[in-house]
Amino acid sequence: MRIAIFGIGLIGGSLAKSLRESNFASEIIGVENSQAHAEKALELGLVDRVESKENAIAEADLIILTVPVNALIDELKYVLERIKPHQIVTDCGSTKGVIIDGVRNAANRNRYVASHPMAGTEYSGPTAAISGLFNGKICIFCDVENSDSDAVETVEKMYRAIGMDIKQMESHQHDIHAAYISHISHISSFVLAATVLEKEKDEEAIFEMAGGGFESTVRLAKSSPNTWSPIFQQNKAYLLEAIDTYIEKMYHFRNLINKNKFAELEKFMSEANEIKKILK
């Protein structure tokens, strides 16, 4: 199958690697706005060739959009208007409600399968592309009733070929879960980094004392603002709710310490420990 990937960064590049290694793709065409990223993607062998949008759309059986979510609606409309009836389009956007609403009346909407492969790292760009990024992870499909069943089947086959399991979900349900699990994790890391950086002018001390778990907790604070700002924007309503719950609990934790209620604090932590059972 000939596959075109729009955006050869962390996600697009890792998809390209995995699709090649799994032999699912017979050829991978890259579409990339950044000349530097396009050259790097070719140099790294992530894609067989780089083409214009028009050429890529004309030639590909399956088109995957991995551009940032703020560019996704326009890009999806552009592609959907130009495909032939047998072609299939999917995306990797971290938000789903806004995207799906945005293409509700687009041409060939039925050829679009809304998906969100739940995988990533804190790095970005084509040099961040890695093999196995998706293996063993979950891909969420949203509102599949609006997509042709052959399109859903093909996209499912594609994700399964690179080791993913599929879960179907209503798009707004996806966005609530994503706010509470993925998005708030990123925000708590960004805020942790900002807190520590403000206090610790002595950078050496951070580096030297980072052994106690700081590094894994702050890891996501290295993530790309260009990727995440539009995600937070599109998922604003659910995210504000998640942040408010988080702040409320942080205040509660603070007050238990401040009022020397350490038995209650241990109870709070024991309940938080339950996360163990859920994360294997």
Added chain:
Amino acid sequence: MRIAIFGIGLIGGSLAKSLRESNFASEIIGVENSQAHAEKALELGLVDRVESKENAIAEADLIILTVPVNALIDELKYVLERIKPHQIVTDCGSTKGVIIDGVRNAANRNRYVASHPMAGTEYSGPTAAISGLFNGKICIFCDVENSDSDAVETVEKMYRAIGMDIKQMESHQHDIHAAYISHISHISSFVLAATVLEKEKDEEAIFEMAGGGFESTVRLAKSSPNTWSPIFQQNKAYLLEAIDTYIEKMYHFRNLINKNKFAELEKFMSEANEIKKILK
């Protein structure tokens, strides 16, 4: 050198493993209040034998206390009162100011070296003990001017033998850094877990959507309440300051989203990205 370790959990057990593998210890005596932990430590070969406090103190050249920080002052006083002048005592407590203040007038204070090896995992107990836990990490020595120089040298040799670098620091300075780097990381994880657990009654959804970085950010929420509650208690003053800074920044982040100030939000995240440069 014959070494006694009081408390054979994650830290004590990992020390025992590392000290044996490095051949620094000729014999390791364990002291353990929990009968179950004592038996497990023997079964796992972490210690050569388990003894009463009195016997361990009578026989060891170096005594390492890895008990929770709320038990540490009494245990330190107990040991220091009973040692002979050539013996050396150290601890692994995550707080230093309260501990050092607590033994200011203890017998043989000069034979005690206050240390904090900055290493750990989210697990606890003797089965959590692992080789190499300390390798490449930093150990903080506090207020060494109150300890005999031969004692400091021996404890330094011990930590260097298991791969640690040593950094000296004033105890309250240590506690400020620990609050901002280690302790607040744990709190942000506990609060994240509590937030998500409250919302996500559907546990399967958490498990399935955990690919996006949630798992590393929430990892420390698995940590032992018995270990961490007394640390938060002893480091209360600095910790409240750190939590207040964190909450203030979280509010700021929330308000930037709420008021659609996404350019400013990207600037906030770019500044947080600076943590990259510090964490190699």
